[in-house]
Amino acid sequence: MNIYIHVKNYISPKHLPLFDDWFSRLENLVRSHDGFVGLINEKAFDANDNLTAYMKLIFASEEQLDVFRNNPMHDIMLEELDNYRSYNYWDVCVTDDAAVGQASADYNRIVIGGE
Numbered sequence: 296m297n298i299y300i301h302v303k304n305y306i307s308p309k310h311l312p313l314f315d316d317w318f319s320r321l322e323n324l325v326r327s328h329d330g331f332v333g334l335i336n337e338k339a340f341d342a343n344d345n346l347t348a349y350m351k352l353i354f355a356s357e358e359q360l361d362v363f364r365n366n367p368m369h370d371i372m373l374e375e376l377d378n379y380r381s382y383n384y385w386d387v388c389v390t391d392d393a394a395v396g397q398a399s400a401d402y403n404r405i406v407i408g409g410e
Contacts, residue, residue, distance in 0.1 A: 296391050297332055298354045301400040303386040306346040310379035314348060317376060324368055325352060330359025337397070345381040349397050360389075383407045 306314045318336060325331055332353040339347045354360040363369060384407060388400035395401075
């Protein structure tokens, strides 16, 4: 059963070129993991030119997702992205329901430096 990870990152306009480089490195990292199935990336801009970068990662199992999460580079990449954010949070939804999409995902807000 596949696991779908929906992520929304909010990136400030001045960091857009850095985000593209970051995403390329993330893509290389995630593709190197066993159980990686797919990665979708969509971008949308708000009225202030902040980027909402939506990503959908797909892994073949929760165990293989956990291997990716436990890779030290996973945390390093997240911490690096914190420097590019428009807000002090990002949103994530993990589900095994393939029918869940960007708009219907039940996101959890992750506050940077929060509990």
